[in-house]
Amino acid sequence: MTNIYIATHKCYDFPTGYIPIHVGKALGGGELGILGDDSGDSISVLNKSFCELTALYWIWKNDLSRGDDIVGMVHYRRYFKSNGKYQYLKGKKIASMFDFSELLNGVDIIVPEKNRFFGMTLSEQYAKYHNKADLDITRSVIEDMYPEYIFYFDSVMNESISSFCNMFVSKKNIIDGYFEWLFSILFEVRSKVDIEHYDDYQKRIFGFLSERLFNVWLERNKCIYKINYRKVIEIEPTPLVLRFKKYFKRTLFFFGLK
Template sequence: MSNHPQIYVATHKETELPGHPGYIPLHVGKAISDKDLGFQGDDTGDNISSLNHSFCECTGVYWISKNVDAEYVGLVHYRRHFAALGQGIEFKGSQIASPDVFPEFERGANLIVAAPLGFLNGVSGTQISLEENYVGTAIGQDLVLVREAVEEHQPSYLNAYDFTMRSCQLNAYNMFVGKKSVVDEYADWLFPILFTLEKNIPYQFYETYQKRVFGFIAERLFTVWINKNRGRHKIVTREALFLP
């Protein structure tokens, strides 16, 4: 590639970061943090940094879309990285992707996302759908509002939404590396839906973990968008690593 991706590493705290200039630390939620981590925050320019407690790393997605000028961009987490294919970078005992080595783009891909996860019933061990998983681990009635918001903003995606929520595979973590134009298209699709939900879901009364609701919903919506656009945008997957 002639233009290596600018891959932002979302973090809200001091942590070890990959020692490669293609990995750029991004302090997500900086607007509501009592710490200055000493690097770029998601609170400059057009931003939603103050929503980080409920939007999670999506405040970073928004900031990248609105403020970064690059041909290729990416977002990973301080503990979640894409695995290397071939030559990688040694980091925390694993080989993570080098920003210099993404052969998928040479083969025509426009976006790389996390390889899908499946979910199992904790008792029977059988596969369950994304809808069943969400109802079992989050506030299930939120999904009624999610579908309504998709119907309001993106009615042509309803079939993809229903298919995805009944399926058993999730492209998790809101991680990606790809063409900025494709990331922008996704962000322009996602955030009007999330902003409507932010007004309609009473997340302020949820327990701490459940207040991350819009980050959880965004993972499902990202999978919806991927399923709808996989062929048009040549979207491919790569293993995501969980690091200590």
């Protein structure tokens, strides 16, 4: 069985074989006629601060795949590059369901290829665009709960390259181990931070933190699991002007002007 979910908050052209899942469905916004992240054991109501993690949590708790079945998640605008058995989506070649069994041949987990921050480390980038205290609290939580990970946390945060987007394809039993680790940390961090005064962008704190933490988990477990860092195909790249606006908004927050 191969279940690859698409995290989405709106109607879109979804590729054949994938399973779209409506993130934050419990918060309203209309019926999309697809699977929602609000059924069974869910945290859909936390979507504004957990972002696509509400879909990851649903997959962890509700997907019925067996341990050796393949599960994964992509975004409605982002997919993994095909290995040859592609399908088209809006004129772009993306991986089909037939691709994933081949891509996982001799590999345990597929994640997005790493991107580089020029002139700053992950820790410096987080401090510049978000609230550094949140990252410090996260480090403290990891030190208390999973001290064997603290070396890898510090190592990753001092790097200038990282995998983002919270996308993956893996066997269910492997990724479930990551989910258990991740959510235990994030729920503890949530009990220690006050985001009431944050703007809507900064309230996405747990989505931001999780992207960094995925790299920590991967670094700690790369001696156990073989990782395939794969190119991501953007169906609708963010226009340059929107990227500039996001940069300007984050800069205002950094200087205390927003």
